Amino acid sequence: MDFGLTEEQKMVQDMARNFAEKEIAPYVEEDEENHYYRREILTKMGELGLLGWSIPEEYGGNGMGWMEAVTALYEIAKVHTAWRLSISGNCWGPAMTINEWGTEEQKQKYIPDLVSGKAVGSFAMTEANSGSDVGSMKTFAADKGDHWLLNGSKMWISGGHASDLGLVYAVTTEGGGPKGLSCFIIDYNNTPGITRIPITKKVGMWTAPTSEIVFENAMVPKENLLGPVNKGFQICMWMLNNTRMGCATGAAALSAACLEGSVNYANERTQFGQQIGKFQMIQQQIAEMKLEDDAAKYLVYRAAWLKENKLPSQQATSMAKLFGCNAAVHAANMAMKIYGSYGYSTEYPCGRWLRDAKQFETLEGTSNIHMGIVAGIELGYQPNR
Template sequence: MDYGLTEDQKMVQDMARSFAEKEIAPYVEEDEENHYYRREILTKMGELGLLGWSIPEEYGGNGMGWMEAVTALYEIAKVHTSWRLSISGNVWGPAMTINQWGTEEQKQRYIPGLVSGKFVGSFAMTEANTGSDVSSMKTYAEDKGDHWLLNGTKMWISGGHTCDVGLVYAVTEKGLGSKGISCFIVDYNNTPGITRIPILKKVGMWPAPTSELVFENAEIPKENLLGPRNKGFQICMWMLNNTRMGCATGAAALSAACLEGAVQYANERSQFGKPIGKHQMIQQQIAEMKLEDEAAKYLVYHAAWLKENKLPNQQETSMAKLFSSMAAVHAANTAMKIYGSYGYSTEYPCGRWLRDAKQFETLEGTSNIHMQIIANIELGYQPNR
């Protein structure tokens, strides 16, 4: 199958690459050092249409789909992988999920702001004791007749303390596990009872905001229930199969960044009278990185093509996410070896690559969970949706 880019997709690629080089690259090291999130970059993405993928044009979408989205995100994440979270946090999380499950009023009220960059988005599932087992969440939304009363705590929420609008998953009927969870649209700027606490002690992804969210009798309007009551688990799994493409693409892009950096350094650095790239051990490492990089990119585009054509893709999305995560971690680790002592210096990006690569093994489903999804579908224990 040929995943060669069309002329229009090449234009998208060039636009995204130019944007990343001009708007993101000059601030990478400064923002890393200061753990600083530049909201204006998200706004500029929205102005260029880089947040409108797979969203109908009537709600502000750009009229393009998954293949263009992956192509653009790849170029952005290759420059600084922290920014792939903003695209997932706005588009493949809230905007697409509201478009799929929301009322017409919800679509018109929230989607245009998310795809234009006027709103910063998020989605909250994880809790202190709830990660892979989403059905074990404790956050509870009580039906009070004319509103919902939300209580509980969410952890490790990307964009949690910087967002304007987000999806929150909560129990609405206790004792039913996954069959008693619902999804809510939360207006963080106009809802009392929400405390947002930045999580600053992280290994990597420093410019990407991560938060703890505490809900204490937060009143959520009845009309902010997204989809049917107690169908939140189904909505969550549907959403994750989209946001995982962001992880897969970001990891593949990071693998590519490590490979490009290692190749450049191997040609510049000399030992024993010749560039280190002339030494067989370095060549073996470069070859391994290249093999994994190409395989990761192929899996990402294959999953995106299936989504584009509305074909079953859960297994392929998990394959792309799992393998790209493995490729990114291996590439980052190998790049640090090739750079030698300089790889351990903060003057070079190897440390950032390695710190950022490790998060892909956890976010949007751990590597163990994706192994399980792939195997269960292959064994026929669950369908490939």
């Protein structure tokens, strides 16, 4: 595996970096303070093709794959990790899943708006009592002949109340567990019976909308079933193996942001007549951060390379996500120490880094779940998809 960037990939990297510095960086602190989701950034991402990775050009895709995608996302998430959710919420979630499992009519109807940024996308699995155990969800879709009737609620849905369309996973065969779930495409703007409640009391990710979604006799057209009935669990696991790349890449990028900020601060701050970077304890912290940061980044590239070459990637994706979240949390902790009292001040980004890092340990599979996936595949208890 050669992870040296091609000239085209370097152009993608520069474009994403310039976009993040110009369109995201100036508003980070203001939007954090106001817990504000700047919708126009998603539109601009779509206009630049930053939402069209691994999507056929006939549906608006950008003609590029996983390696270019993680390279671009890394630059965006390094500036503000909350914006990595847009690529998962629009591209690697709904758009890619519809492209894999959808009918031609569904592909033409929904994918272009997702990859252009015209629509905000989302996917809803988690419920108040159903997180890691996806098969235990209670939201139910009843077959009413000419439509499905959806009842239940979803919790902690990224993009939720801002979403225009998304995927919702629900029970279609009562008592069937994982074999009784199906996936539906939901048009949130034109489906009565849906209430979306913003979740504002969060430790971090303040600029990313998160919601509870309640379905009360929501009528879903028959043609909005994605894939076969009762294949929802299979579709969901396939999707998660893609969207978890967003978590892995975002975590690695956050680790890099912490390292870069800590190096700059260690070279600027002086104590006892010298830069604090000259003290061995600070050097040890920087060295630990550098080792973990590089490892996290290369695990992301390895998983992306496997996906690009259509090779089994589930274990590699879980490894990248698991190690990346550990690296991000450790780097954020180290940054807080290196910055000293200023790290505890909102003048500096250390608090945001630490708040945002912690969510990687639970989002899209807890660290325990990913530990189990990595070990289970290694022990031969489950296949490496």
